[in-house]
Amino acid sequence: MAWMLNAAWIAVAVPFALALIVVAIGAFSRPLSAVVAAMGPTLVIALGVAALRVVSVTGAPVRPWTSSLAAHGSADWFAAGGRAIEIGWAVDSLSAMMLLVVGVVALMVMVFSAGYMRGDPGWSRYFALLSAFTGSMALLVIGDSFISLFIGWELVGACSYLLIGFWYEKPSAAQAAVKAFLTTRIGDVGLLLGIVLLGTATGSLSYAGVIGNLGVMSSSAITLAAVLLAAGAIGKSAQFPLHIWLPDAMEGPTPVSALIHAATMVAAGVYLVVRVWPIFEAAPVARTVLLSVGVVSALGAALIALTQRDIKRVLAYSTISQLGFMFAALGVGAWNVAFFHLVTHAAFKALLFLAAGSVIHGSGTQDLREMGGLRTSMPVTFGAWLVGAGALIGLPPLAGFMSKDAVLDAVWIHNPVAGIALFAATALTGFYTVRTTKLAFFGGSRGERHVHESPLSMLIPIVILAVPAGALGLASSSVAEKLGQHPVGLSVPVSGIAALLALAGGMIGWSDALQDRRGVAPSGTAGRVWGLIRTGFGYDAAIEKLVVAPTVAACRATWAIVDRFVIDGAVEGSGLATKWLGGLVSRAQSGDGQGYAAFTALGMVVLLATLVLVGRWVG
Amino acid sequence: MILVALSCALFGIGLFGVLARRDIVAILASIEVMLGGPLLLLIGLGSTARAAAANAAAASGQAATVEGAALLVIVVAAAEASVGLALLVTVARRSHTTTLEDLSEVRG
Numbered sequence: 001m002a003w004m005l006n007a008a009w010i011a012v013a014v015p016f017a018l019a020l021i022v023v024a025i026g027a028f029s030r031p032l033s034a035v036v037a038a039m040g041p042t043l044v045i046a047l048g049v050a051a052l053r054v055v056s057v058t059g060a061p062v063r064p065w066t067s068s069l070a071a072h073g074s075a076d077w078f079a080a081g082g083r084a085i086e087i088g089w090a091v092d093s094l095s096a097m098m099l100l101v102v103g104v105v106a107l108m109v110m111v112f113s114a115g116y117m118r119g120d121p122g123w124s125r126y127f128a129l130l131s132a133f134t135g136s137m138a139l140l141v142i143g144d145s146f147i148s149l150f151i152g153w154e155l156v157g158a159c160s161y162l163l164i165g166f167w168y169e170k171p172s173a174a175q176a177a178v179k180a181f182l183t184t185r186i187g188d189v190g191l192l193l194g195i196v197l198l199g200t201a202t203g204s205l206s207y208a209g210v211i212g213n214l215g216v217m218s219s220s221a222i223t224l225a226a227v228l229l230a231a232g233a234i235g236k237s238a239q240f241p242l243h244i245w246l247p248d249a250m251e252g253p254t255p256v257s258a259l260i261h262a263a264t265m266v267a268a269g270v271y272l273v274v275r276v277w278p279i280f281e282a283a284p285v286a287r288t289v290l291l292s293v294g295v296v297s298a299l300g301a302a303l304i305a306l307t308q309r310d311i312k313r314v315l316a317y318s319t320i321s322q323l324g325f326m327f328a329a330l331g332v333g334a335w336n337v338a339f340f341h342l343v344t345h346a347a348f349k350a351l352l353f354l355a356a357g358s359v360i361h362g363s364g365t366q367d368l369r370e371m372g373g374l375r376t377s378m379p380v381t382f383g384a385w386l387v388g389a390g391a392l393i394g395l396p397p398l399a400g401f402m403s404k405d406a407v408l409d410a411v412w413i414h415n416p417v418a419g420i421a422l423f424a425a426t427a428l429t430g431f432y433t434v435r436t437t438k439l440a441f442f443g444g445s446r447g448e449r450h451v452h453e454s455p456l457s458m459l460i461p462i463v464i465l466a467v468p469a470g471a472l473g474l475a476s477s478s479v480a481e482k483l484g485q486h487p488v489g490l491s492v493p494v495s496g497i498a499a500l501l502a503l504a505g506g507m508i509g510w511s512d513a514l515q516d517r518r519g520v521a522p523s524g525t526a527g528r529v530w531g532l533i534r535t536g537f538g539y540d541a542a543i544e545k546l547v548v549a550p551t552v553a554a555c556r557a558t559w560a561i562v563d564r565f566v567i568d569g570a571v572e573g574s575g576l577a578t579k580w581l582g583g584l585v586s587r588a589q590s591g592d593g594q595g596y597a598a599f600t601a602l603g604m605v606v607l608l609a610t611l612v613l614v615g616r617w618v619g
Numbered sequence: 620m621i622l623v624a625l626s627c628a629l630f631g632i633g634l635f636g637v638l639a640r641r642d643i644v645a646i647l648a649s650i651e652v653m654l655g656g657p658l659l660l661l662i663g664l665g666s667t668a669r670a671a672a673a674n675a676a677a678a679s680g681q682a683a684t685v686e687g688a689a690l691l692v693i694v695v696a697a698a699e700a701s702v703g704l705a706l707l708v709t710v711a712r713r714s715h716t717t718t719l720e721d722l723s724e725v726r727g
Binding site for chain 2: 589590597
């Protein structure tokens with residue numbers, strides 16, 4: 001495996017090459033193109049495993065690395081302004097684990113897609129994009145500088161855009177793709193400004209260079225840079241106030257939601273903060289921003305998830321909420337806990353999304369009100385969903401229990417107010433998860449279609465993912481050790497209270513009162529509040545009024561004045577002037593041959609006379 | 620002097636014909652008349668040079684140059700007439716007219 005570590009960049013190059021091959025052979029053999037695409041994530045997993053075996057945390061690693069480097073290299077890219085820009089890679093324990101997460105989820109999603117996307121006309125485009133996404137994500141993860149990170153960051157954004165709008169003939173999908181792209185772009189501007197600020201102040205763009213030279217920056221400059229980086233992370237991880245794109249991103253195919261919009265890309269914001277943690281360590285204000293954004297997102301999104309009728313939108317808001325937990329943990333400085341929650345969340349949320357995909361595939365609907373009773377017709381999916389839902393709620397000893405309670409513990413000790421808010425979010429998590437489970441799997445069937453269990457290619461990845469979703473919690477201390485941190489034992493009161501709250505929330509969710517099934521929806525004032533929450537507290541409408549409408553109006557005004565009047569006026573005016581002059585001159589072209597002859601004769605006379613006269617004057 | 624006046628008159632008559640006649644055949648004929656003007660002048664100048672010169676050798680050299688030019692004018696006139704008439708035949712076949720005023724399709 002040593003050769004692989006010497007050329008870690010193949011984890012980026014190969015998936016991109018495979019994407020091209022998939023496009024080339026897609027027309028000849030669909031199964032073959034899926035197998036080719038699946039080789040990319042396999043390679044990424046292999047690299048992650050190989051790197052994890054050799055990294056060592058003994059001795060003090062050079063910050064920002066979390067361990068010794070399993071692979072490191074760089075190449076000159078170009079020189080600008082007398083400064084050479086290098087593009088390089090570095091694999092430490094943090095990026096190795098992230099590679100494992102990306103590779104495993106991507107591989108499972110590709111296997112699942114072989115069943116889910118069967119017969120779709122865009123088959124090879126789909127697998128090529130998944131492969132390109134894997135390569136982009138690998139670039140983001142193994143990059144050793146802000147340059148590599150930013151390229152990967154934008155590439156995953158582009159892949160996300162293309163996959164949300166995969167069914168581009170559907171207007172809602174095309175709109176959702178644009179919305180996701182534009183909203184994350186707002187954060188990306190912040191990220192780019194932060195990178196420029198750090199680069200100009202420290203004279204380097206590599207992580208090691210920037211963090212080694214942090215001392216030359218004033219504390220206010222560091223704070224500003226950290227807040228700008230946090231803006232990028234907030235946009236990518238769909239945190240308040242840039243969260244609105246994620247629920248709409250559910251327009252994409254469900255396996256894509258599992259890979260990009262639950263497990264990997266949206267976690268890139270958390271990964272970024274962990275990667276450059278020393279910068280945030282030196283910027284308490286930025287940490288406060290992360291904490292408040294995380295708490296608001298965790299609590300608000302959990303509340304909105306209660307009221308959703310679309311199974312995928314429940315999971316989308318749940319993802320925002322869980323990412324909020326991670327941001328809160330980052331905000332109190334527990335970055336290894338946040339990263340551990342990222343890993344477990346990737347496992348159980350990918351599982352939940354794939355199970356939801358299986359449900360959608362089997363029942364033919366995404367609307368929870370049209371499901372019901374699926375536990376008998378889709379038993380395997382139901383079993384896997386229960387594991388994922390248990391992990392999300394935080395039932396011991398499933399994965400989410402360990403990681404979420406570690407987050408709660410860290411936040412509670414540091415900031416009791418934020419801790420209480422997260423406890424409330426935990427209760428709400430139990431509420432909406434149980435409500436969704438009951439609506440989808442219990443009771444009698446409310447749909448009209450014949451429901452069938454999904455094919456094996458979809459069930460196998462679900463069952464495989466159920467293993468880490470169930471058991472990953474046991475890896476808590478080894479993950480901390482790999483990151484060079486002391487493992488923290490579970491705090492019994494915190495985890496006990498959290499589990500009890502989650503169960504209490506679950507019991508409310510089980511009751512029929514707030515099911516929003518046909519005929520049992522809340523009415524009156526409660527119904528109005530319910531409706532307000534379902535629209536995300538009217539946030540989308542407010543953005544529409546306050547941001548989108550003025551922007552559109554300004555664009556229209558610019559179009560009417562600058563484009564129609566100034567630019568078109570100049571273009572059409574010059575055309576008209578030319579035409580008028582031409583009409584004037586063209587009268588001489590009368591078509592009268594003798595007229596021409598007369599003019600010729602006259603011209604001769606004039607010429608001769610001129611010659612004679614000038615000759616006389618000059619001579 | 621009479622010679623110059625005569626050739627100028629011939630050229631002028633021809634030019635008037637080109638500008639005034641409506642029929643293309645007549646215009647072509649008028650062009651021949653116009654060419655007659657300079658032709659007459661050249662030949663006249665040649666014989667004048669021969670008569671006025673004291674040195675016979677120099678005179679015959681000048682006369683030969685001028686008469687060669689006259690010969691060139693005759694050739695050009697013949698060529699012009701043949702090309703012009705060929706065009707005329709083609710135009711007449713196509714548009715059934717030999718009146719110049721009727722052929723004004725390339726008006727701007």
